[in-house]
Amino acid sequence: MSAAQIGAVAGVAIVTVVLAVLLRPYSPVYALLASLAGTVVLLAWMLPYAAQALEWLENFSVYLLREEFICLIRAAGIALVAQTAQDLCKDAGMTAMGAKVELAGRCMILLSALPMLQRVVDVWSRLLQ
């Protein structure tokens, strides 16, 4: 990714914000939809580059167990999606919804980490025999 692309990203963000602010007095729902569209566009644009970084990091998974690597990457993905949804809810003024989305995200991260925590408990039982 060349550094000039950041200019394009900033440009898209500013345009979306301006449009959303423009639409807000007339129809808040379209303002929200416009900002949602802008978020989706930016995420979709960035993902191929994140994919490159993740492929490079996968080289290190030969040192670790596959399980730990997948766990961490999955946690990152869940955090990303949940954070996006949470911020959108906050933008619409629905903080309660945002908090529930965050809670759901955290529970899912914990669930995906459960096999690792099970292994930790096994090691504890070996230590404390």
Add this chain to the structure above:
Amino acid sequence: MRRKRFRLCRLLAMVLLVAAGIVFCPAVYAEEMDTPPQIQEYLDEPEISAEEFSSMSLPELIAALWKTVSGEFLAPFRLLGQIGALLLLASAALTFAPSDGWRQCIELIAVAGCFLLSADGTLELVGQVSAAISDWRLYLASFLPIFAGVMVSCGQSAGALVCTGLFFSMASLSAQLICSVAMPLVRAYLALNSAAGISGVPPLQEATQGLTRCVRSLLRGVSVGFAAVLGLQNTLAAQSDNLAMRAGGAVLSSSIPVVGAAAQDAMASVLAGLRVVKGSLGFAAIAVLAAAFLPLFARCLVMRLVLAAGGLLAKAFGLPRSGAVLEGAAEGAGLCLSFLVFFFMLVVLSTALMIATGTGGLFG
């Protein structure tokens, strides 16, 4: 008259023969003495003898030491690589979700991963240290009676008493304490440390720090006490042995009329030979223990350094809880190292003390 003279000559001849026997046989015996088989077994056990060791130059010594410990570096450095990879991944995952709430979740996974990586190594280390100390205790149980026997033949009966009495009971007691009290404490410490890291609850962290301080001060107190008592007892025993030897020598030289002084010199050469055997035997025991000690010591030390480096790396990557867990694991490895060095030094210094005392005796 003639008969009386004949009887006198016969008596003189007998006395001369006995004198010759007293003077020459021990000397011959000392030169051609074969050490008894049990002693020879212990002398043959180590790869290096006392004479070879004393004639080694410094580069040769360093090369020999390196050969013993060079195999121990591979596994810990592989562990460091694994820890580094995990931390890199965790910090990359954190970039996708930089806000605080998500940071805690992702760091939980990183902490669990760090603990799992370090636990195998430290658990194995604790087991190896316990096994080594019990093996050494068994070795001492078979070796010390023989060493005490050689000490008695050197005239150090009080020293031999200290050897089989106080020293052996102290060594056994400390081995028992280390294997059944200290090592389980180290394991409990490792578990507590990881629990503190995973939960992030401050009182648990303080509890782990308090436990380390407790164990370290216990070790310090015990080692000072042992050193003081053993040193004192050995010195007193050596003094009483010297006194006994001098008194015995005075009686020998003054009571036997013609050949007392010659007999005294003959006994001196025998005792000098026996002292060499005592020194070689002591060195053999130290060499055998050192051959087992050095690789384990290197393993503990390298593991401790690797885990401490991992802790620093974690803190540099912005994962403080993972850093705390890794540093706790390094502390656990350090405790194992302390106990290992304590027991080894206890044995080696006491043996060296017992070899060194008694050289300034009656005939020296």
Add this chain to the structure above:
Amino acid sequence: MDIDLVFKIAAIGIIVAVLNQLLIRSGREDQAMMTTLAGLIVVLSMMVKEISELFVTIKTLFNL
């Protein structure tokens, strides 16, 4: 996936808002409401496709 999407949504939003105002002023409120709803349905149908594509990409990328 382009910034055109944002512009399209903004344009539909402005048109719907203007139509809404006109219809309310001329007294046809129910038609105004239906226009708003129709606009919403169009925008959502455009967005849903993009959002589902995005989530599939995220799913494959992060092994969710």
